[in-house]
Amino acid sequence: MQIGFIGVGNMARAIIDGLLATKAVAGTDLHVHSGHLEHYQAYADKIGAHIAPDNATVVADSDVVFLAVKPQITPDVLTEISGTFASRPAYLVSMVSGFDLAALGAHLTASQPILRIMPNLNVAIAAGMTAYAPNAAASVDDQTKAVIGLLAQIGGTVALPEADFATFVGLAGSSPAFVYQFIDAMASVGVKYGLSKKVAVQIAAQAVAGSAQLVLNRDASPADLADAVASPGGTTIRGMLAMQAAGFQNAVVAGLDATIAMDKGE
Numbered sequence: 001m002q003i004g005f006i007g008v009g010n011m012a013r014a015i016i017d018g019l020l021a022t023k024a025v026a027g028t029d030l031h032v033h034s035g036h037l038e039h040y041q042a043y044a045d046k047i048g049a050h051i052a053p054d055n056a057t058v059v060a061d062s063d064v065v066f067l068a069v070k071p072q073i074t075p076d077v078l079t080e081i082s083g084t085f086a087s088r089p090a091y092l093v094s095m096v097s098g099f100d101l102a103a104l105g106a107h108l109t110a111s112q113p114i115l116r117i118m119p120n121l122n123v124a125i126a127a128g129m130t131a132y133a134p135n136a137a138a139s140v141d142d143q144t145k146a147v148i149g150l151l152a153q154i155g156g157t158v159a160l161p162e163a164d165f166a167t168f169v170g171l172a173g174s175s176p177a178f179v180y181q182f183i184d185a186m187a188s189v190g191v192k193y194g195l196s197k198k199v200a201v202q203i204a205a206q207a208v209a210g211s212a213q214l215v216l217n218r219d220a221s222p223a224d225l226a227d228a229v230a231s232p233g234g235t236t237i238r239g240m241l242a243m244q245a246a247g248f249q250n251a252v253v254a255g256l257d258a259t260i261a262m263d264k265g266e
């Protein structure tokens with residue numbers, strides 16, 4: 001399968017890195033075009049990808065095309081590539097946030113298969129979480145299974161109605177940034193008490209990674225697991241109550257609410 005990427009920024013590279021690390025694809029099967037050659041030429045050369053002279057050539061040379069550009073420029077890019085999509089059977093996968101199947105399809109033919117996805121950055125190490133929704137043409141297309149199979153190699157996947165995509169952005173698309181922020185805040189406390197930032201980040205990140213793994217591996221709720229850590233009269237409950245008093249849960253809810261509202265265009 002020849003795979004194209006239009007836009008070779010943070011998210012496209014995370015997907016490519018995950019697919020290459022899991023050997024799901026070879027670098028020589030990739031066809032890429034992005035803004036400013038000088039920004040992605042070294043990366044494309046390193047992985048052995050073909051650099052296309054323009055976005056339409058990516059479509060012409062690929063069976064599956066990932067659209068990985070910012071929402072603001074998406075209409076222009078779709079206009080640029082729509083003719084090539086009309087003239088050959090290539091499959092479109094869009095990760096553009098806030099851009100639904102109807103908006104994508106408005107630039108393309110009615111028979112154009114489109115899979116809308118919302119990945120997260122952790123696909124880079126095959127630990128991502130990706131939501132997907134096919135349009136009517138893609139729901140009867142064998143390529144859909146193949147593409148979802150690829151995504152499953154780089155993390156968890158979930159079929160979601162488009163109406164739930166904004167919620168997913170809060171919980172998984174954007175949330176890695178919130179978790180990185182949490183790890184950085186914890187590490188700052190390590191530094192406050194004399195650890196080097198590097199050691200403090202390592203300790204905090206491993207604690208977060210292990211805690212997430214335990215939630216996924218045990219048939220217990222996160223609240224039950226917190227109870228298992230918090231001994232009566234111990235250090236943990238002191239910390240938990242102080243965090244609650246400082247507005248921890250309110251901050252989390254406000255952060256996700258703002259993210260979801262933004263994705264919904266509110």
Ligand SMILES: NC(=O)C1=CN([C@@H]2O[C@H](COP(=O)(O)OP(=O)(O)OC[C@H]3O[C@@H](n4cnc5c(N)ncnc54)[C@H](O)[C@@H]3O)[C@@H](O)[C@H]2O)C=CC1
Nearest residue numbers: 007008009010011012034035068069070071095096097119
């Ligand atoms: N970064 C993330 O964690 C996630 C991003 N997304 C979505 O993925 C899309 C890409 O986001 P990022 O990779 O973070 O952005 P980015 O800014 O890192 O990458 C976008 C790339 O598009 C390129 N570009 C600009 N104009 C172009 C054109 N006319 N033709 C081809 N390429 C062009 C830019 O040079 C840049 O490399 C966005 O729509 C975003 O909403 C979705 C989920 C997570």
Ligand SMILES: O=C(O)[C@@H]1CCC=N1
Nearest residue numbers: 097169172173174175
């Ligand atoms: O910040 C953004 O707009 C994108 C969507 C999900 C993650 N990054």
